[in-house]
Amino acid sequence: MIPKSANKKEAARKKSLGELGELFALKALVDNEFDKIRNLNDNIMNETFADIQCEKDGKKYIVSVKARNKFQKNGKLNTRYNLGQNVYAKSQNAEMKYQAEAYWMAIQFDYNSYSIYFGSLKDLNGSKAIPVDKCSAGKIGIIMVNNKRHFFDFEFYSNRM
8 A cells, every 4th residue: 555645745746747847838838939828827726628828920829738757657658648538628618718729738858858749639639648759759749849958856756766
């Protein structure tokens, strides 16, 4: 049986990794000349589907940000980032609420580097997960950041044993 303290630490690690991912997402959007960028969690914590609202060239976006470790605990590449249950119904509601198109952003953290992938929910063709392996190969979405060095202590965020 896993001790409660280990479960709490794992929950805190995942929550912190998600928050770190949202910060990196905001910076990537600024660097890619999006404007009217707003963190939706500032008003409603855990807004349905979307974390960020933004615009570019007159187009409105709502973005679900998923930050994960590049590798699973077993050392294998983490190739799919789940978007959650009922993602298409939730995104449709959010699209109507914000009058914006649903997009996703996958942030892949490694111990010393990170990559960011961005694409339309429509590009997933009904899948409930972002195929990060296809993103890194340039087959789905766009690569906003490719294997860029980060300069922070990743020990707490790592899922290494």
